[in-house]
Each structure stands twice: as C-alpha cells, then as structure tokens.
Amino acid sequence: MRRSGLTGALVGAAALALTGCGAGADEEAVVEETSAAAGAGVGSTATLQDAEGGDVGTVSFSEVSAGTEVVAEVQGLEPGFYGLHVHGTGLCEPDSAAPDDPGSTGAFLSAGGHLGGDEAEHPQHAGDLPSLYVTEGGLGHLTTVTDRFAVQDLADDDGSAVMIHSGPDNYANIPERYAPDGPDEVTLGTGDAGSRLACGVVE
Template sequence: MKPKRLILVGILGAFVSVIGTTAEAREARARLLDAAGQRVGTVWLQEDDGIVGVRVRVNDLPPGFHGFHIHETGICTPPSFTSAGFHFQPGETGGGGTPHPSEAGDMPVLLVNADGTGEARFQTDRFSVAGLFDGDGSAIIVHAAPDNYANIPSRYAPNPDATTLNTGDAGGRTACGVVELDD
C-alpha cells in the first residue's frame, strides 16, 4: 500500500510543494552510501500488521560482520556519518538512556561475504515505519565492526565500559542511508 500524497498549491499556483503523509507510511527505503558518496546498498522496510520486514542488500563493503542499526537523525554527512546521531529509540534523543541492545534501532549484525556483497532479511516489532519519520527523520548505518550487543562476559571484563553499553563496540560508520518514503 503506497502512502497517500498531499499536494499544496500556493498563491496563484506559483509555488507547488509535495509532502508525503507519514502518518500512514508503511513502506520506506534507505540508499546506503559510503564515505566517498558511492552507493553501496539499499535497505527496504515494509510494515504489515505491526511487523516491519527489513531487507538489505549491499555491495563493495569490507568482508565480515558489521553492526547494523537505525540511528535517530536522518542526516548522512560523510565521511564519519556522526550526523546520524545515536541509535533510534522513540521518545529519546542523544543516547537517551535505553541500554544497548534494547533500543528500537538495534538490529541483527550484517554479514558481508569475501566479495563485498551481503544480503539479509528479518522482521521486527521494535518500531513502525511511520515512527521513523519523526521531526528529524532517521538513518540506517552499517558499522565498521561487529556488534556484540553489549554482551561482555565477566571473565573478560567485570563491567562493560560506556562504549560497549552504548554501541556494542560496533566501531566507526562505514555506510549511511537516510530513510525515505518508498514510492
């Protein structure tokens, strides 16, 4: 089901603006770009009956496991992509207090094959597609390292440090894509 569109026409028809209504958004996508601005993949989100299906396809990324998260701000400024903020959690900003891996934006790690390609599909009920279109939008990040989900057994460290608790030690940001209505 495609989101409805609202067309606003200004005085004398001189100004036309198209605004997608996000209250009914059920489908979205993010085009993943690397630090050089090259497209390295796409993430599709499709909601049905409160469950969001997530499908990702990537290419030209470093092989191995990568943290894969939705972040709170829909801005992808290269090369570091820190403009995307912290992990997405409705009602919170700036790493508001929900511990990793319980944030809505925490998703399964992404495996990239030796040839730089990878695909994944999963379902989640942690967020709605419409919820990703809050005041400043959302972005999807592929991190440089795997996500350990803040799980450090006490035999290795008595207490996980702040980086582990906030990010799962997923490291820098390799690719970023702004979540947009899929039309």
C-alpha cells in the first residue's frame, strides 16, 4: 500500500520535532557541521561561447567521492568528436594573444595552455578530458570523473577556462608505423585537436 505525500510529510515533521526535543547542545553542533559539509561540494560552472559570442553550452564541476565530476552539455555544433580540455588561464577573449607568446594571436589564445601543462605532456595534463561527442541533432552530453584536479584548483590566482576544440583529440596515440620517431611537439601539446572553437571561464 502506497503512503500518500501528506502522510510522509507528517511523519518527517514528527521525526524532526522529536529530534529537536531530545537534542542537546552537542547534537545541535553535529547537525550544523553536517549541513556545512554537505554544501562544500557545490562546485563551479563555465558557460561556453564561440568566437562570435554565441552560446554553445555549459560545463559544470562538482566534488564527488572519487574526485571531480565534470558534466558538459552543448548544442548547435556539427556532429562528431571534439577535444575538451581545461586551460590554465580564466580569460576567453575571441581575438587575443597567448600569455607565453604575445606574437601569436587567435581565438581564445588568452586562456593559455592546458591546466597542468608545464608538468606533463598530452594526454597527461591535469586538464585533459575525454572527447565530447555531438550527435546528428547537434547535441552533446558528457559526464566523467577525474582525480587530476579538485574544484578549488580551478579558482587559483589566474583562474581557468574550459575549451572545446574544432577537432577530435587523439591523445598523442600515434602508432609507430605512422610516426617512427613518436608524436611531434604539436601532438604532445594538444593531441592534434585543432583550433579553439568555444571557451568558457570557470566561475
């Protein structure tokens, strides 16, 4: 037999009332601490825009037990796979210079390189994520968990940004029969994911 919503609400209210009546100062402190901890993993969000200022979608970050959950929702893109990375500078300027190379300009170069890019090569950067697949209807959804960065790492002094690249990410997985000397510098930098298609500052 199903319990009605009203009955469930009354039972819940009664339980809260009984707990409140019997709670001492120590128990109240425990309740307050638990509530504060529950809000600690709310996380951050980036709103993605293309170089013309059109909305492309959002990417959210939240703390989970295994690390950081990343959820991307995009629309209006051509079908196919796209490289998805977190970049190390929270600036998404459509026509801008790269922080480490002022002579090089282009879409969203202001966001710098991949998060953790100074300590590793692709695909071992902290900001390297699985590729995003967009359907024939122009919609893309990705949910993944990474332990390479925490939500708080995205809010350092210069911030961070999420980048969708124009092509798929090969993760520097170049078979030796194609490249006997191994992946070149471009492949080890970005996974040959192409130009920067959309960018969003992590807020």
